[in-house]
Amino acid sequence: xxxxxxxxxxxxxxxxxxxxxxxxxxxxxxxxxxxxxxxxxxxxxxxxxxxxxxxxxxxxxxxxxxxxxxxxxxxxxxxxxxxxxxxxxxxxxxxxxxxxxxxxxxxxxxxxxxxxxxxxxxxxxxxxxxxxxxxxxxxxxxxxxxxxxxxxxxxxxxxxxxxxxxxxxxxxxxxxxxxxxxxxxxxxxxxxxxxxxxxxxxxxxxxxxxxxxxxxxxxxxxxxxxxxxxxxxxxxxxxxxxxxxxxxxxxxxxxxxxxxxxxxxxxxxxxxxxxxxxxxxxxxxxxxxxxxxxxxxxxxxxxxxxxxxxxxxxxxxxxxxxxxxxxxxxxxxxxxxxxxxxxxxxxxxxxxxxxxxxxxxxxxxxxxxxxxxxxxxxxxxxxxxxxxxxxxxxxxxxxxxxxxxxxxxxxxxxxxxxxxxxxxxxxxxxxxxxxxxxxxxxxxxxxxxxxxxxxxxxxxxxxxxxxxxxxxxxxxxxxxxxxxxxxxxxxxxxxxxxxxxxx
Numbered sequence: 060x061x062x063x064x065x066x067x068x069x070x071x072x073x074x075x076x077x078x079x080x081x082x083x084x085x086x087x088x089x090x091x092x093x094x095x096x097x098x099x100x101x102x103x104x105x106x107x108x109x110x111x112x113x114x115x116x117x118x119x120x121x122x123x124x125x126x127x128x129x130x131x132x133x134x135x136x137x138x139x140x141x142x143x144x145x146x147x148x149x150x151x152x153x154x155x156x157x158x159x160x161x162x163x164x165x166x167x168x169x170x171x172x173x174x175x176x177x178x179x180x181x182x183x184x185x186x187x188x189x190x191x192x193x194x195x196x197x198x199x200x201x202x203x204x205x206x207x208x209x210x211x212x213x214x215x216x217x218x219x220x221x222x223x224x225x226x227x228x229x230x231x232x233x234x235x236x237x238x239x240x241x242x243x244x245x246x247x248x249x250x251x252x253x254x255x256x257x258x259x260x261x262x263x264x265x266x267x268x269x270x271x272x273x274x275x276x277x278x279x280x281x282x283x284x285x286x287x288x289x290x291x292x293x294x295x296x297x298x299x300x301x302x303x304x305x306x307x308x309x310x311x312x313x314x315x316x317x318x319x320x321x322x323x324x325x326x327x328x329x330x331x332x333x334x335x336x337x338x339x340x341x342x343x344x345x346x347x348x349x350x351x352x353x354x355x356x357x358x359x360x361x362x363x364x365x366x367x368x369x370x371x372x373x374x375x376x377x378x379x380x381x382x383x384x385x386x387x388x389x390x391x392x393x394x395x396x397x398x399x400x401x402x403x404x405x406x407x408x409x410x411x412x413x414x415x416x417x418x419x420x421x422x423x424x425x426x427x428x429x430x431x432x433x434x435x436x437x438x439x440x441x442x443x444x445x446x447x448x449x450x451x452x453x454x455x456x457x458x459x460x461x462x463x464x465x466x467x468x469x470x471x472x473x474x475x476x477x478x479x480x481x482x483x484x485x486x487x488x489x490x491x492x493x494x495x496x497x498x499x500x501x502x503x504x505x506x507x508x509x510x511x512x513x514x515x516x517x518x519x520x521x522x523x524x525x526x527x528x529x530x531x532x533x534x535x536x537x538x539x540x541x542x543x544x545x546x547x548x549x550x551x552x553x554x555x556x557x558x559x560x561x562x
Contacts, residue, residue, distance in 0.1 A: 105133035107169050109197070111158070111188055112176035113139035118149045120176045120202065125150055135168040158188055162195040173197040174218065186226050193485070201225060223419060223483050224412045227443055227474050239458040240268045242323065242365055249274040249321035251306055251354060252328030254282020257369060257411065261325055261450045262286055268454075274319050277328065278305040306350035309357075316357035323365045324358050325453060326351065329385070333373070334499050336380040347384035348391075352533050355395045355403070365457045366403040368392040370465065372442060374407060375510040379501030387531065389465055394530030396463035404460040407467045409442025409506060411449050418476065422483050430491035432480050435498050440473035440505050452523070459519045463530065467508050467515070469522040 108124070110117050117137055124130045137149060140157035147154045155164045164170065173192045175185065185201075192199040200218040248265055252258040253275030259282070262273055273290075277283045283301045284294040291300070302319075304311050306328050329347050330336060336343040351368065358366050370389050373382035389405040396403035412419060418441070425432045444452075448468075456466045477493070484491045498504065508524075509515050515524040 102128065103133070105131055106171050107135045108132040108172040108174060109136050109138055109155075109161075109164065109168065109170045110134060110152075110174045110176050111138045112178075113137045113141070113144045113147055113149060113154050114177070116178045116202070117176040120174060121150050121152050125152075132172060132174070135170055136164055138164065138173075158191050161191045161197065165195040165197055170197060173199050175199060175201045175221065182226060185221070189221055189226060223479065223486065224445065226482060227412065227479055240454055242458050243268045243270045243454070245269065245271050246322040246364075247272045247274065247320060248323045248325070249276060249316075249319065250325045250327060251276050252326070252369075253277045253286050253301075254279040254284075255327060256446055257449060257453075258325075258327040259286040259289060260446045261327060261453060262290060264447070264450050264454060265325075266290065270323075272319075273300060274302060274321060275300055276302040276304055276306075276315070278303065306354055307345050309349075309353035312353045313357045313360060316361045316363075320361050321358075321363055323367075323457065324354065324363050325367050325369070325457075326354050327369045327453075328354075329369070329388075331371070331381065333379050333381045333501060336384070337500050340380040343380045343384040347381075348387045348536070351388045351391055352536070355391060356533070358403075359395055359399055364401055366392065366395070366401070367453055367457050367460075368403075368405040369453060370405045370407045372407055372409045372506045372508050373503075375507045375513070378503055382501070389528055390531035391533065393463040393465075393528055394532050397530055400462065402457065402460060402462055404456060404463065405465045406453050406456045406460075407465050407508065408444055408449055408452060409470050409473075409508070410444070412443050412445050418479075419483075422480060426483060426487050426489065426491055429489075431494040432484065432491055433494050433496050434477060434480055435496055435502060436504060437477050437495055438504060439476050439498070441476060442470040442473050442506055442508065444468065444470055455520070455523070459523070461525070463527060464525050465513075465528055467524040467526065469524065470508065473505065 110120050117139070121134050121137070124132050124134050134152045136155040137147070137152055138156060138158065138161065139145070139147075139154055144154050145156070155168070161173070165173075173188070173195075175188060177184065189199055199221045201221050202218060243265055248270045250258050250262050250265070250273065253262055254277035258275075258277065262275055265273055275283060275286055277286075280296065280303055283303065284296055287296065287298075287301055288294040291298075302315060304315055306312055328350065330343055355366070368388055370385045371381070373379060374386040374389055375382075377383045377386045389407070392403050392405050410417060422432055452466070452468050460466050480493055484493070509526060510528075513526040513528065515526050517524055519525075
């Protein structure tokens with residue numbers, strides 16, 4: 060006889076069953092993942108590699124290596140100076156010590172490569188790690204930005220050797236361009252000097268903000284072609300986005316402005332080599348002064364809304380033809396701001412790392428030629444910034460600057476050039492002499508960013524100073540060209556720049 064089913068069946072059984080099923084499923088998935096990752100780990104022939112940085116970026120790097128059987132790198136340890144991470148293991152890879160332990164760890168693990176995986180690290184840390192890596196005999200590699208890796212724009216294959224630019228650069232100032240660069244959106248933007256280092260990068264960055272048109276103007280056809288290739292993917296030079304013209308030719312510049320009617324102008328065209336301009340001051344006058352007047356006059360005639368003049372730290376308390384001519388450019392821009400009541404302003408910054416003809420390419424060429432590396436003075440210092448950072452400042456200036464101002468980036472501590480030369484020679488692995496040649500005429504031992512009598516304030520961005528300078532009307536330049544035929548050309552230029560002429 061069948062008995063009825065019991066009514067006291069435990070209600071917890073279904074929940075316990077679900078829990079057991081979940082644990083079994085998760086365990087199977089975990090086991091499958093472990094076995095799969097083991098199959099995909101790099102081979103023993105891959106280069107044994109240490110990763111400096113046990114944070115999110117370091118973890119991601121180890122993951123990338125462990126999931127790629129063809130990876131040229133095999134992680135054997137992590138390095139981090141944070142004491143809280145000393146006993147960590149990330150994906151089976153242990154943290155073996157800090158920066159000072161690199162030599163011992165490299166010996167015990169057989170590591171040959173060190174990957175620097177600290178996001179947005181400052182150069183002081185990178186320099187320290189680089190020095191310890193050199194002592195340990197490790198090849199130091201740096202990563203692209205983590206955001207680029209996660210978005211698929213960069214891979215482990217994009218690892219590169221640490222460069223001197225990495226070691227003397229600075230942590231870029233966060234300019235928050237996306238929130239303030241709307242002044243170029245749907246506008247016609249003209250860039251003078253578009254074939255140069257600054258001008259070409261400026262054009263590339265401006266594209267991010269969807270201008271209706273970018274007009275690239277330069278007298279250097281080869282430079283224009285290079286910029287066009289980087290932007291359009293071709294260098295045909297048969298489109299109206301590239302304009303071949305010289306800012307010294309006022310009539311032509313005026314015709315171009317009337318035909319193209321730009322809303323925004325970035326004025327990057329200039330002569331910039333200090334010793335060359337000391338020899339030929341009249342050329343600085345014709346390009347950096349009269350050329351700037353031509354561009355400003357044309358901009359005023361067509362109602363350009365925003366005009367950004369790119370200047371230099373040598374315009375602060377100038378002592379050279381370059382400094383005097385750029386100071387005049389700042390003062391002329393300030394006068395046009397007052398006349399138009401529009402956003403006409405200047406941006407002042409120090410040496411740009413990697414720009415054409417700058418110190419680093421010169422040192423590199425001298426080292427490759429077997430030396431010597433020439434240095435003007437063992438104590439000379441300079442401010443440095445990267446080309447992208449310089450261009451970000453220039454774009455931001457158009458958004459936050461007020462008419463007639465000069466905007467100055469806080470460039471941190473100046474860099475001793477002798478240290479740079481010694482580091483570059485050490486990285487080359489060659490025996491290269493350094494020859495001190497003496498300061499050249501007009502050259503300063505230490506550059507300045509703010510001139511005497513200039514009041515600096517930071518009303519908008521904590522790293523960008525605003526100052527005002529006296530304007531100079533173009534009419535005050537009348538007669539100066541005649542004076543430039545005299546022997547004391549530089550003195551005449553300095554008197555105009557400092558406001559001691561035509562009083």
